[in-house]
Amino acid sequence: MQRRYFISTLAAALTVLATAAPGMAAPAYNGIDVTGAAIGPDYQLFYADGKPASLRDFKGKYVMLFFGFTQCPDVCPTALSRAVEIKRLLGADGNKLQIVFATVDPERDTGPLLAEYMRAFDPTFVSVRGNLAQTAKAAADFKIFYRKVPSGSSYTMDHTAITYVFDADSKIRLAFKHDQSAQQCADDLRKLMAPARPTSFLKGLFQ
Template sequence: MQRRLFLSSLAALPFVAGTAHAAGFTAIDITGSSIGPDYQLFYGDGKPAALRDFKGKVVMLFFGFTQCPDVCPTALARAVEIKRLLGADGDKLQVVFVTVDPERDTAPLLAEYTRAFDPTFVAVRGNLEQTAKAAKDFKIFYRKVPSGSSYTMDHTALTYVFDTSGKVRLAMKHEETAQQCADDIRKLLNPKKDTGFLKGLFQ
């Protein structure tokens, strides 16, 4: 079942094959995309949450759920390593985890889950309707999949990256290494070295 996550992560993005590395990025360069550009969700304390809250930082945005057996914890563990590899620039990175399973992922559970990886990681959630809208706006596929007496979630396994001005720039594939991701983020933190590419691809 988990293998479908990798396939759906690529199927969700109509990028042109062979162009992912044109700007020197390992990740898919989606500069100029109309993805998002923001969500209307909530922090654990009930306050409205928005990506613009982190302007000035590079944001890694991942959609998942706390009962995910391997993809989500692997993605968050990779984010921990990315932050470490960035060294002093690690403070300029903000990881945001959006649950696609708000029925089970309560605010306290989400806080505990993300804190187990890094205390600076942030989790946001909404009701079913708000979650569906956020997923649609960010071109994220997800659905319930029956599993015994309960269910699991099938979902897109991409991590979106926004630059310090809040613009979406990259879509990191699940199989990319922490080192590759950290190298890409350094390019965003040093924009003079970043040429940008594929502007308007999704518009």
Template sequence: MKPPISFNHLTRRSALACTATWLAAGTVLVGCSPQAPSFKSTDITGASFAQGLKLTDHTGRLRTLADFRGKVVVVFFGFTQCPDVCPTSMTTLAEVKRLMGDQGQHLQVLFITVDPERDTPPLLNAYMANFDPTFLALRPEPQELKAVAESFKIHYNKVEGPTPTSYTMDHSAGKYVFDTSGAVRLFSQYGTEPSVIAGDLLTLLKSMKG
């Protein structure tokens, strides 16, 4: 079985190309102000993608980023039968929340499944409970998944197994961070230490309070 593909491994060249495109288009506003906060994650402030999120969560409620105004939102794509990258990433985010202390209440993690055929709402509910009761799983319908992935510029690919139900999913493994107003701000690569992510989120929260 092929290992899940991380953003780092999968799209390093395309990420550089995207960065060049953002810069050429004048959409990335990094360093435009001496007051701009400094982050260790990739600052993608002003990027035009990752917009218009509207998906049903594992409780059956339709969610948009507007539901989480006042919180920083971390979005991660994965699937419940992922053997290592997904549980590692979710455990990392649970630790990030712990490291944020009292400010952890201002963090919302959203897990978007790239395997809606197998990831039913009850299964997603149980999966989230393994990490933190406040984390939410979002489930696009199979016909919605392509558009959602394209809007976030993430890759996913079904890898057939020995039986029709034993397939796995290759997928991008980075995390997108949105600020308290719902604007995408940061990209955190797979494998980033929890302390680094927590530090960036605390910086982001502080900057939004102005």
């Protein structure tokens, strides 16, 4: 069981709050507004078929990025099941959403295993992986904590349970907490997808 994931989640939340751009007017979100935060902004990993992967591959879509591992007993299946429900709640706008799962356990999570794991939730979900060094760099760039924890004759993984959200221009915008409901996440995504109101432009016209 991953009993310590909430500690790293809190640490990540505090980090992103401290680095978020100040003075940015934005809608009130259920998640953490990390617009302008020094997180990422991209990774150099690989898809399950071995092809190079980048967040820029999904420009024009809203991306939800989650770090985890396939043998996770509860946190990862919960996050991915929530993502399935978020897509459903968004209706037609669900087609604008891309889910990306990055493994923190590349020693066991092979490309074929990751592809099968994604299909178990939604065939449109994609997974990315790297070697140990690439995984460590991606996790550090995205302020993700993870570590091996011995478990019997094998091991499990502790890791940060945060889902990052990127807008259609591949800019980081939100961090969904693990305890947010699918409805709360969908509400945040609707706000993010809504066209910006040209308030400053209209104000300039009438000054």
